[in-house]
Amino acid sequence: MHQLENLYRQIIMDHYKNPRHKGLTDDKNYFTHHIKNPSCGDDITIQTRIENQTIKDVRHDGSGCSICCSSASVLASLMIGKDIDHAEKLTLNYLSMIMNRPFDEDLDLDDAMAYQGVKQFPARIKCATIAWKAFENTIKEWSESHE
């Protein structure tokens, strides 16, 4: 069996084909972070609205491979409604999981667990992390403005 079957899990394909929370807004209350990988063309924008320490909404748009685009949809679905400190923990945990570093398996990453297989494909780590890094930058920006 091709190893790739471990990568293209149903959850991932579902988010790729039917992305949730897709499309950007002009609303100035959203933080906007954009990351581009010029070598492969992946290009993702993540918009986040944070109120009272809570992630109220996450939007995304861009172009890229299935792993890249679906992970933005999964990210948005997971983060909406989360407390910002918890959202930060989830983000760092996800990034550790993808990069094959120790991570807390008890922290509920929900659909994002489907990306565990990515670590077997080091060349694809960038694809699976672009959206999450953009979100991580959002949290950093928010934290700096609330110090």
Next chain:
Amino acid sequence: MDAHKLKLDFPILQNQPLIYLDTAASSLTPQCVIDTMNEYYTEYPVNVHRGVYQISYKATEKYTQARQTIADFINATFEETVFTRGASSALNLIATSYGLSHVQKDDEIIVSELEHHSHILPWQQVAKKTGAKLIYVPLNKEGRITVENFKRVLTDRTKVVALTYISNVMGYETPLQEIIPLAHQKGAIVSVDAAQAAPHKTIDVKKLNCDFLAFSGHKMFGPTGIGVLYGKQKLLDSIEPIEYGGDMNDNVELFDAVWKDTPYKFETGTPPIAEAIGLAEAVRYLQKLKPEAILAHEQKLKELAVKALLKLDGVTVYNPTSETGIINFNLDDVHPHDAVSFFDEDHIAMRAGHHCAQLIIKWLKVPATLRASFYAYNTEEDVKTFTDAVKKARDFFTSVGF
């Protein structure tokens, strides 16, 4: 040419499964080039042009002979053959030195959407800094530069024509032999990016009559970190270096200095000595195989592959008529970065993305593409493995829901 036997010359192709289809990015290195560079590092690993002791003399001699070998390879003189870090720095040198001192406001620089970023961005900068205009040759339906379309953009204001010899994405050859005299009639100079030509074409700069030409070592069996700038002697004599320092000067005073003659005035610092000697060995290896024979072999493999790909549904080939070993294609509705992971699993190495040529990818109106490129060491079995993998990949991605 016996590609099966040739494979034995490449250590990377021994002891591991590898179908290498990314020569357009970098070719593999034969043992003789590795040995030649090892010989430098083990037997005379010292600087050139400075020491008067024996091994320094040997290093200088080998380095000097290397330049002559490479000059002969393109039918240039020793003085016209400048070593650079690669084709990119050679092309930058032309634009920065010649371009900024000769191009003025409202002059026209003809380029094309087939150019690699290293041949478009330097001239884009010259245009921005001088107020000159970048003019794009309209590509024909296939994405080729034609003489007719070139004539349509050539004017009395054209000062520079900067075109690729062979496109690194589409594999098309530009009709330079006809374009260059037309440019000269208007008084324009012609800069040629030959990075994809040098690996499998006999380049004769005198016959071509180009003004500048650049290529890289690592795409033609040679090492990374070295490239060549060819320039006509009178042009190289008339332009200024863009880097200053040791070895490039003749006399240094408090407030002025005098440069050496070309090629040395463009080569400050300790040169890539092992790389130059390695590149000369790569040239000898290439000449032994005969560039024309390599090209014919590549083309045969490419045509076999294209024929097989065109029979498959759900596969689009963007350059079926190209005259070199490059295939630019996509699996329909599958992002190339998804596809390339499948090929990697089958030990097939090829490129996915923009290939450092975003303009042609935009011209094709796709987000990115897959590129397979064949070279001397590829075999018909490689083609079969590749085309079978394309079919399997297409079936796989369909099965998981693409």
